[in-house]
Amino acid sequence: MRQEQLIFIPAPGVSHLVSTLEFANRLIDRDDRILITIVYMKSPSTPLAELYTRSIADSQPRIQLVYLPRVDPPPSELLNSPEKFIYAFVENHVPKIKDTVRKIISSSSNSDSARVAALVLDFFCLSMIDVGTELGLPSYLFLTFNAGFLGFMLHLPTRHNQISTEFTDSDPELSIPGFVNAVPPGVLPSSVFNRDGYSTFIKLAKKFRETKGIIVNTFTEMEQRALDSFSDGQTPPVYAVGPVLDLKGPDPGLDQAHRDNIMKWLDDHPPSSVVFLCFGSMGSFGRTQVKEIALGLERSGHRFLWALRSAPLKDIMPKGFLERINGKGMICYDWVPQVEILAHKAIGGFVSHCGWNSILESLWHGVPIVTWPLYAEQQFNAFWMVRELGLAVEMRLDYRIGADLVMSDEIERGIRRVMDGDNEVRNKVKEIGEKARKAVIDGGSSSISFGHLIEHMVRQQ
Numbered sequence: 001m002r003q004e005q006l007i008f009i010p011a012p013g014v015s016h017l018v019s020t021l022e023f024a025n026r027l028i029d030r031d032d033r034i035l036i037t038i039v040y041m042k043s044p045s046t047p048l049a050e051l052y053t054r055s056i057a058d059s060q061p062r063i064q065l066v067y068l069p070r071v072d073p074p075p076s077e078l079l080n081s082p083e084k085f086i087y088a089f090v091e092n093h094v095p096k097i098k099d100t101v102r103k104i105i106s107s108s109s110n111s112d113s114a115r116v117a118a119l120v121l122d123f124f125c126l127s128m129i130d131v132g133t134e135l136g137l138p139s140y141l142f143l144t145f146n147a148g149f150l151g152f153m154l155h156l157p158t159r160h161n162q163i164s165t166e167f168t169d170s171d172p173e174l175s176i177p178g179f180v181n182a183v184p185p186g187v188l189p190s191s192v193f194n195r196d197g198y199s200t201f202i203k204l205a206k207k208f209r210e211t212k213g214i215i216v217n218t219f220t221e222m223e224q225r226a227l228d229s230f231s232d233g234q235t236p237p238v239y240a241v242g243p244v245l246d247l248k249g250p251d252p253g254l255d256q257a258h259r260d261n262i263m264k265w266l267d268d269h270p271p272s273s274v275v276f277l278c279f280g281s282m283g284s285f286g287r288t289q290v291k292e293i294a295l296g297l298e299r300s301g302h303r304f305l306w307a308l309r310s311a312p313l314k315d316i317m318p319k320g321f322l323e324r325i326n327g328k329g330m331i332c333y334d335w336v337p338q339v340e341i342l343a344h345k346a347i348g349g350f351v352s353h354c355g356w357n358s359i360l361e362s363l364w365h366g367v368p369i370v371t372w373p374l375y376a377e378q379q380f381n382a383f384w385m386v387r388e389l390g391l392a393v394e395m396r397l398d399y400r401i402g403a404d405l406v407m408s409d410e411i412e413r414g415i416r417r418v419m420d421g422d423n424e425v426r427n428k429v430k431e432i433g434e435k436a437r438k439a440v441i442d443g444g445s446s447s448i449s450f451g452h453l454i455e456h457m458v459r460q461q
């Protein structure tokens, strides 16, 4: 049996790795011929991502991890800017590693018993498609975002042909094939309002159609309309293979006592009575916003589990807050086992920044979200879930980190809306969660799509 090697080039953040590595595992489970090489970019700022990637590679002999040598990082003023991060990564970092990646791929020799079949690229690494082309290898995009966002990316070059400058707040709403509603510019990623960020988006968007296929972490039952719009004869085949979730969570080193403490606390509360607040791998707030959240939580009267993810801020909490919430609320200053928490029956709602993994994990467990997007494509995701799919309730759709404060009364209203609101969204979320589980089992839509993808990837040469 000839082995088929796939070379994955993921972005180094944990939230991109979590679905990418789970996808790699599923490919291996599905097909004995497949071997996977992960080309890993070490970064001192992502120790958890490295630990997680190592643990996956250690547990699966058919996944090989190749570390790229460190290169000088892009200037920190670019890396730390939400508008310029994509420009910094794509235009400054990726070019510095291209040669090494080319060498790694070239040295992954083809033989009678094994061949390199394809590259699997993250959105942020899509310009590596040039390396694939030089070496005569097909490239696939593994998109860690949703099909709605894919629709936006595929539409960008059309918009660019008419208006070739970055977006502005006064731009008209966008009409995108496959969308019910026009898209207000306020929900687009902040990078597209910046000249450099916009040019990077256009560059990447043009590459989408050069891929051999686009793999999306979604499922047909949820995003049928958007997915149908890609059968336009111009878009490469799109494979909806999700939800691709690691239900154990991307945190192999998490302290067991911390985990147990949270789970024990949840065990003491009635079903669907606790609202969970967590803002992804990087989301945190300044002191004044933290105080408003505390006030909003208290006024809502609901039990809560709040992943605050910053040093204990006892001095800025409202006076007497920590004593008053005793027993009714739990604040965690550290990473929490989010997937396990969402699976707990005590959780009744989720205040989320709308990262795509968080959304999928929440739907999977039938927990409705109230939207509080912060950066990246999260505003778009909030719009998509609330306005297009009716699968979340709105606190904010277009909030951006560092913008105005979200005041306690708005937070209180948002929490009440998700915890006490009518059951329409909750029921829809439960239903779609069941459909998600069916999609990935044998004969389900994503499982079938997965099969087509493997055929395409390993039989096409």
Ligand SMILES: O=c1ccn([C@@H]2O[C@H](COP(=O)(O)OP(=O)(O)O[C@H]3O[C@H](CO)[C@@H](O)[C@H](O)[C@H]3O)[C@@H](O)[C@H]2O)c(=O)[nH]1
Pocket (backbone or CB within 6 Å): 014, 015, 016, 018, 144, 145, 249, 250, 251, 278, 279, 280, 281, 282, 283, 307, 334, 335, 336, 337, 338, 339, 354, 355, 356, 357, 358, 359, 361, 375, 376, 377, 378
């Ligand atoms: O305390 C925590 C915080 C996060 N997580 C997990 O970390 C992942 C976070 O992923 P996601 O919800 O997608 O959020 P981000 O970390 O913000 O993800 C980035 O990557 C996503 C996928 O590409 C994008 O949708 C987001 O906008 C982008 O910010 C999820 O698996 C969470 O379960 C935990 O387990 N515990």
